[in-house]
Amino acid sequence: MHEWALAEAIITAAQQIAEKEKLSEIREVTIxxxxxxxVEREILRFALSQLKPATFKNAQFxxxxxxxxxxxxxxxxxxxxxxxxxxxxxAEAIHFVPEVAHAYIKCPKCGSPDFEITKGRGIWxxxxxxxx
Amino acid sequence: xxxxxxxINERLSRTGRIIAVSxxxxxxxxxxxxxxxxxxxxxxxxxxxxxxxxxxxxSTHLIMGVKNVPLKEDKGIIPPGVKGLAYMSLIHFSxxxxxxxxxxxxxxxxxxxxxxxxWGKLDFxxxxxxxxxxxxxxxxxxxxxxxxxxxxxxxxxxxxxTVKKQVRLLQDVKVPIIGVVENMKTSNAENxxxxxxxxxxxxxxxxxYDPEVEDAIGDVTRLLKTALAQKISEVVxxxxxx
Numbered sequence: 001m002h003e004w005a006l007a008e009a010i011i012t013a014a015q016q017i018a019e020k021e022k023l024s025e026i027r028e029v030t031i032x033x034x035x036x037x038x039v040e041r042e043i044l045r046f047a048l049s050q051l052k053p054a055t056f057k058n059a060q061f062x063x064x065x066x067x068x069x070x071x072x073x074x075x076x077x078x079x080x081x082x083x084x085x086x087x088x089x090x091a092e093a094i095h096f097v098p099e100v101a102h103a104y105i106k107c108p109k110c111g112s113p114d115f116e117i118t119k120g121r122g123i124w125x126x127x128x129x130x131x132x
Numbered sequence: 133x134x135x136x137x138x139x140i141n142e143r144l145s146r147t148g149r150i151i152a153v154s155x156x157x158x159x160x161x162x163x164x165x166x167x168x169x170x171x172x173x174x175x176x177x178x179x180x181x182x183x184x185x186x187x188x189x190x191s192t193h194l195i196m197g198v199k200n201v202p203l204k205e206d207k208g209i210i211p212p213g214v215k216g217l218a219y220m221s222l223i224h225f226s227x228x229x230x231x232x233x234x235x236x237x238x239x240x241x242x243x244x245x246x247x248x249x250x251w252g253k254l255d256f257x258x259x260x261x262x263x264x265x266x267x268x269x270x271x272x273x274x275x276x277x278x279x280x281x282x283x284x285x286x287x288x289x290x291x292x293x294t295v296k297k298q299v300r301l302l303q304d305v306k307v308p309i310i311g312v313v314e315n316m317k318t319s320n321a322e323n324x325x326x327x328x329x330x331x332x333x334x335x336x337x338x339x340x341y342d343p344e345v346e347d348a349i350g351d352v353t354r355l356l357k358t359a360l361a362q363k364i365s366e367v368v369x370x371x372x373x374x
């Protein structure tokens with residue numbers, strides 16, 4: 001599954017931070033997933049459990065969803081992304097590459113495709129905790 | 133920290149050479165050169181990927197005559213096999229829809245696809261770039277350690293002017309340039325060749341203007357019989373696979 005590739009990126013990034021901060025063991029990793037990318041939380045959790053190296057053996061993964069806010073650059077309208085308004089193929093396309101939202105979503109107020117994803121675009125590492 | 137950038141070089145670790153086909157201006161035949169280069173390498177028995185990085189104006193799917201290719205997932209996205217190439221393009225996700233993207237969106241989409249595409253083992257990855265010196269060029273330079281550039285121009289000084297700037301930029305940041313291809317020549321004039329060599333860069337070939345090429349769009353068999361394909365084959369033999 002595509003979530004596996006994202007999990008790998010999370011683990012690699014967390015490892016790099018741990019090395020930089022000289023952490024010998026990771027205890028907590030907090031990950032946010034923006035609703036726009038529709039990442040399957042449990043698939044991501046499973047992939048993380050399979051990919052985690054020895055320094056992460058006791059690590060708890062906290063994965064929380066974040067709302068996606070879109071803002072129109074033309075009229076200034078702000079709205080929340082909702083998957084319910086999309087057909088399955090469109091939702092899947094955006095799941096793979098969130099920026100493709102610009103092909104399918106328009107500002108509900110003025111109809112422009114020129115909007116900014118101000119919050120909740122994809123998947124990001126919020127913080128990690130460990131011991132030195 | 134953007135976690136996606138941490139895995140890009142791992143995704144490309146089983147790829148041999150990574151060649152970005154770029155240009156100063158649009159309309160010089162960059163996508164045709166990139167696609168023909170990829171197909172030529174593939175026909176020589178190499179495992180080749182083709183990545184259309186011109187997200188807002190993709191053309192390689194038109195050149196190859198492909199549409200609605202289903203995607204597979206296996207720990208990421210597997211680029212579908214198209215005409216013997218592992219083929220990635222935003223059109224797999226945007227279809228025929230106009231996809232207006234600002235620079236930051238292009239950069240993010242590029243990073244996403246580089247982070248999640250499982251190319252597997254390739255001898256070559258050919259990247260069809262958007263024209264100019266902008267987000268895609270800058271992102272490839274910073275994110276893909278082994279990137280090389282092959283630059284396409286036409287005889288026009290208008291096209292070559294930006295090529296000069298692109299060459300200087302790449303030389304300044306020490307990114308290898310395979311050379312320059314002059315496309316759509318209408319005479320035997322050698323001024324682009326001389327100007328290229330003055331830049332300290334190799335002039336690879338001059339491709340004559342060929343009306344057959346437009347008629348070959350969508351037909352790979354016909355495309356590979358054009359003079360353009362013949363010239364690219366010579367460049368491959370003397371500069372890329374030797």
